[in-house]
Amino acid sequence: MASKSAATAVQNHLLTEKELLAMPESDYMNEAQLAFFRDRLKRLEQDIISNAGATTENLRETQFVPDPADRATIEEEHALELRTRDRERKLLKKVQQSITRIDSGEYGWCEETAEPIGLARLLARPTATLSLEAQERREMRQKLYGD
Template sequence: MTAVKPAAKVDPKLANAWKTKAGKDLTQEELLAMPESEYMNDKQLEYFRHELQSQKDALLSNAGETTEHLREDTSIVPDPADRATIEEEHALELRTRDRERKLLKKISQAIASIDSGDYGYCDETGEPIGLRRLLARPTASLSLEAQQRREMKQKMFGD
């Protein structure tokens, strides 16, 4: 005989808060307290669109700062050690911006999937990705199981 786990109790205030708030004003706790039948409703989509747009704006702001920073540091430094340090800092900053550029592409794809009505569902299986995963990684396009399968294949067969 297996013991049945009781369903997690949800604070009634949290469970109903989404009904009166705008999606972008919801907290993560309020999102998680929503009933499963409301998965990817208009409020949740508005919440994730707002989150993704905020991330996009922050990344674009960082890119502008990098450009300014690289322009400022173009002065000729006679000491080879100082020059090497500056070049290493620039290389690190450019690698970071390259990762952010790739993230910007994923953010744009996620916003496009919100517009098309596909956001929150796995690209491979069509199953819900889940709120917890989307809160942790709003750009996720695969369910946890599909992502694990893909990573296992990459490990076994290489890229």
């Protein structure tokens, strides 16, 4: 029964970043921390989805502009917006994969070493799947071998 009330308390109070960082290492990826990151990822997911909807509306509003320079500017703005949305589409996939990792109990743990990724790194990049050291090794290999 105590665990159920603890879970309810977690749902009713999301940690702040300060509270999250103040927790002892032994609490790493406990229910409260997972709830914090799930909320952060869900909000990011909703922001990306709403931005995509706004882009679609903006691109539908085609206007005829007789001046070639103005038309070129509008086309360039559309191209930039499409590139931004493409990056966000890729980020959305990572966000959804991170939520799945929370559900499976793998979130917060390095895919290569199974060591903690770390709260500070997850706050900076909530979709991280590698510890800082593993990420640096991967980048070094890519630089050396062009992987």
